[in-house]
Amino acid sequence: MSSSVSVANENGVAVITVDNPPVNALSFHVRKPLYEALTALRDDPAASAIVIACAGRTFVAGADITEFGKPVEQPELRAIITLLETIAKPTVAAIHGTALGGGLELALGCHFRVVDAGAKLGLPEVKLGLLPGGGGTVRLPRLIGAAKALGMIVSGSPISAGEAKAVGLADAVVDTDLLAEAVRFAHEMVYRGGPFLPVRDRDDRLAGTDLGALDRQAADLAKKARGLDAPLACAEAVRNAITLPFDAALAAERELFQKLVSGDQSRAQRHLFFAEREAAKIPGKDLQTRRIERVGIIGAGTMGGGIAMAFANGGLPVTLLETSEEALRRGLATIEKNYTVSVSRGSLSEEAKQQRLGLFKGSTDYADLVDCDLIIEAVFEDMAVKKEVFGRLDAVARPGAILATNTSYLDVNEIAASTSRPQDVLGMHFFSPANVMKLLEIVRAEKTAPEVLATVADLARRIGKIAVVVGVCQGFVGNRMLSARGAENEALLLEGATPSQVDGAFTDFGWPMGPFQMGDLAGLDIGWRNRKARGQKAVIADALCEEGHFGQKTGRGWYRYETGSRETIADPDVEALIRAKAAELGIARREIGAEEILERTLYPLVNEGAKILEEGIAARASDIDVVWVDGYGFPIGKGGPMFWAGVAGAAKIVERLEHWHERTGRPIFEPAPALRRFAETGAWEVGDARQFVIPARSEA
Numbered sequence: 001m002s003s004s005v006s007v008a009n010e011n012g013v014a015v016i017t018v019d020n021p022p023v024n025a026l027s028f029h030v031r032k033p034l035y036e037a038l039t040a041l042r043d044d045p046a047a048s049a050i051v052i053a054c055a056g057r058t059f060v061a062g063a064d065i066t067e068f069g070k071p072v073e074q075p076e077l078r079a080i081i082t083l084l085e086t087i088a089k090p091t092v093a094a095i096h097g098t099a100l101g102g103g104l105e106l107a108l109g110c111h112f113r114v115v116d117a118g119a120k121l122g123l124p125e126v127k128l129g130l131l132p133g134g135g136g137t138v139r140l141p142r143l144i145g146a147a148k149a150l151g152m153i154v155s156g157s158p159i160s161a162g163e164a165k166a167v168g169l170a171d172a173v174v175d176t177d178l179l180a181e182a183v184r185f186a187h188e189m190v191y192r193g194g195p196f197l198p199v200r201d202r203d204d205r206l207a208g209t210d211l212g213a214l215d216r217q218a219a220d221l222a223k224k225a226r227g228l229d230a231p232l233a234c235a236e237a238v239r240n241a242i243t244l245p246f247d248a249a250l251a252a253e254r255e256l257f258q259k260l261v262s263g264d265q266s267r268a269q270r271h272l273f274f275a276e277r278e279a280a281k282i283p284g285k286d287l288q289t290r291r292i293e294r295v296g297i298i299g300a301g302t303m304g305g306g307i308a309m310a311f312a313n314g315g316l317p318v319t320l321l322e323t324s325e326e327a328l329r330r331g332l333a334t335i336e337k338n339y340t341v342s343v344s345r346g347s348l349s350e351e352a353k354q355q356r357l358g359l360f361k362g363s364t365d366y367a368d369l370v371d372c373d374l375i376i377e378a379v380f381e382d383m384a385v386k387k388e389v390f391g392r393l394d395a396v397a398r399p400g401a402i403l404a405t406n407t408s409y410l411d412v413n414e415i416a417a418s419t420s421r422p423q424d425v426l427g428m429h430f431f432s433p434a435n436v437m438k439l440l441e442i443v444r445a446e447k448t449a450p451e452v453l454a455t456v457a458d459l460a461r462r463i464g465k466i467a468v469v470v471g472v473c474q475g476f477v478g479n480r481m482l483s484a485r486g487a488e489n490e491a492l493l494l495e496g497a498t499p500s501q502v503d504g505a506f507t508d509f510g511w512p513m514g515p516f517q518m519g520d521l522a523g524l525d526i527g528w529r530n531r532k533a534r535g536q537k538a539v540i541a542d543a544l545c546e547e548g549h550f551g552q553k554t555g556r557g558w559y560r561y562e563t564g565s566r567e568t569i570a571d572p573d574v575e576a577l578i579r580a581k582a583a584e585l586g587i588a589r590r591e592i593g594a595e596e597i598l599e600r601t602l603y604p605l606v607n608e609g610a611k612i613l614e615e616g617i618a619a620r621a622s623d624i625d626v627v628w629v630d631g632y633g634f635p636i637g638k639g640g641p642m643f644w645a646g647v648a649g650a651a652k653i654v655e656r657l658e659h660w661h662e663r664t665g666r667p668i669f670e671p672a673p674a675l676r677r678f679a680e681t682g683a684w685e686v687g688d689a690r691q692f693v694i695p696a697r698s699e700a
């Protein structure tokens with residue numbers, strides 16, 4: 001056979017073993033010998049049954065996604081499954097680790113599935129903007145019913161072996177020797193005798209399907225999909241599985257798959273899949289990392305509390321330090337309340353809540369931080385306060401402890417310089433709410449030691465964060481780009497748009513909400529306070545705050561809110577205020593369309609991203625995409641601002657930026673040289689990544 005597929009005979013049962021590390025993906029060099037083995041075994045009298053198993057740590061965990069978008073070499077997975085279904089002798093998939101995507105579809109081609117108790121089974125294609133294209137949408141409903149299949153396919157989340165058994169996806173769950181048990185199961189089936197019905201012919205589960213309920217489930221999904229095509233295509237495919245004959249449903253699934261795989265959305269989602277993995281790679285990461293067993297957090301406010309929860313959720317004990325017992329009590333009470341909400345929603349058990357709460361230690365004494373391996377500062381955004389805190393940390397932290405700041409905008413080099421150990425200092429910029437948001441910007445300061453960076457990158461993974469290493473500048477990658485376009489939102493209002501027009505253009509583009517809805521949710525007073533501290537102004541927002549419009553919490557902001565409701569209601573007073581301010585400033589108002597709104601808010605984002613690349617603040621354009629998708633809700637189906645620029649057409653973006661630059665004179669519209677070059681070459685250059693390359697230990 002080949003090195004990827006081997007066949008053995010266990011007392012008359014043929015055992016096919018796939019061995020394609022690391023995850024036994026269904027690459028061409030697996031598919032071909034697998035097809036040949038099945039062809040040979042189908043009519044081989046020496047084999048009374050066939051078991052398909054995998055070597056290594058998992059069953060087939062999916063298709064080889066590097067082959068997506070390229071011409072497929074025969075045999076395709078579908079041909080293998082079709083072949084499997086022509087085999088009269090019992091076929092058994094022996095599943096351990098994960099059976100995902102094409103892996104589960106392969107298993108669905110077998111008569112039976114014997115599953116290790118620790119295994120997980122799922123169809124995650126939707127997360128790449130696809131649907132299961134190897135018959136998964138047509139076969140899974142025949143095993144577990146349409147409603148459950150739709151839920152599994154649209155969530156993309158795998159289920160456990162136990163759940164698989166309960167719904168009828170697994171025929172047996174074993175917690176001893178999987179292969180031996182699968183062979184035993186096969187023998188038993190031979191003994192019991194056929195005929196064995198392939199999944200394609202098991203229509204009994206479909207008979208009672210409530211199509212109306214299925215359509216309601218699909219309509220619900222459509223609402224949640226927010227412009228993504230894949231979840232809707234999944235729903236359509238599952239519906240076809242009920243209403244069309246098997247082969248017609250299979251053909252329809254293929255058609256839907258082809259449409260998705262060649263579309264921009266799936267391209268964008270696959271780009272992000274690789275971008276997230278790439279972002280985590282830090283050159284030279286074979287460096288020895290430091291041990292992190294206990295984390296200290298300074299400040300138990302919005303961010304400190306959330307960050308503390310993120311670590312406790314990852315199983316790490318946390319010491320939380322505040323300025324007073326009162327502030328500490330408040331912070332800890334908020335944490336407890338958040339966990340209680342999770343328990344009441346059913347996403348956390350009472351036991352887990354108690355376990356997590358047990359990981360917190362509160363203190364008002366810096367001396368209690370002496371046993372912390374990492375200390376993260378999350379106090380007020382004020383350089384003097386931060387420096388004072390770092391001075392005190394320098395005095396008490398043990399040698400080798402890592403000191404991090406969660407600052408949003410301040411200079412991490414300056415903060416590091418206020419200690420005697422700048423090599424141990426870096427930025428860890430979490431996003432709010434920090435226990436929920438996946439993104440972590442790791443800010444490398446000039447003197448941050450390589451192994452400190454590597455340690456924090458590892459730690460990020462331990463607590464389930466997606467880390468992107470960035471350089472020092474005001475606002476780093478995310479907030480710097482956000483600031484670049486921030487003033488434009490108000491300018492649009494003054495020139496003629498309404499808050500709901502601007503927000504509508506954003507949500508139509510695929511953002512979860514627009515900037516004014518976002519402002520009302522977060523509280524307008526926060527930005528107001530920050531502006532006052534920095535001597536900045538925002539004509540309309542300041543006037544709103546002066547009138548007590550702080551957003552949802554006061555029932556009025558950019559919109560009005562009924563008590564207890566989050567639904568935005570246009571506020572004629574706000575619109576009158578906008579008109580009055582425009583008149584005061586001598587700005588003639590005019591009709592502003594959605595296209596202009598997008599041009600003036602998205603193009604500066606791309607432009608600032610190009611500048612960030614040029615300056616080496618980010619190492620790759622795809623890192624910027626990860627920051628925006630995982631930290632700011634940039635629509636995943638658009639792939640992040642830098643990817644989207646390529647789809648939207650960089651030449652057009654440059655031309656429109658020039659137009660707006662000429663009209664407004666604002667520097668945010670002046671096209672960056674890197675953007676001009678992108679428009680010419682079609683590829684983003686790699687940022688000046690020198691500061692991200694961690695030298696090998698001998699050089700460090």
Ligand code: NAD
Nearest residue numbers: 299300301302303304322323378379380381406407408432
């Ligand atoms: P916050 O006002 O909610 O919390 C700050 C906390 O720090 C307060 O509880 C205060 O009592 C405490 N504190 C102040 N001085 C202290 C000191 N010397 N020692 C110990 N505790 C002290 O503020 P926040 O929103 O949590 O922001 C904290 C930091 O995180 C800021 O630097 C901010 O820029 C940054 N940040 C905020 C967000 C956000 O969305 N809120 C996001 C990312 C980063």
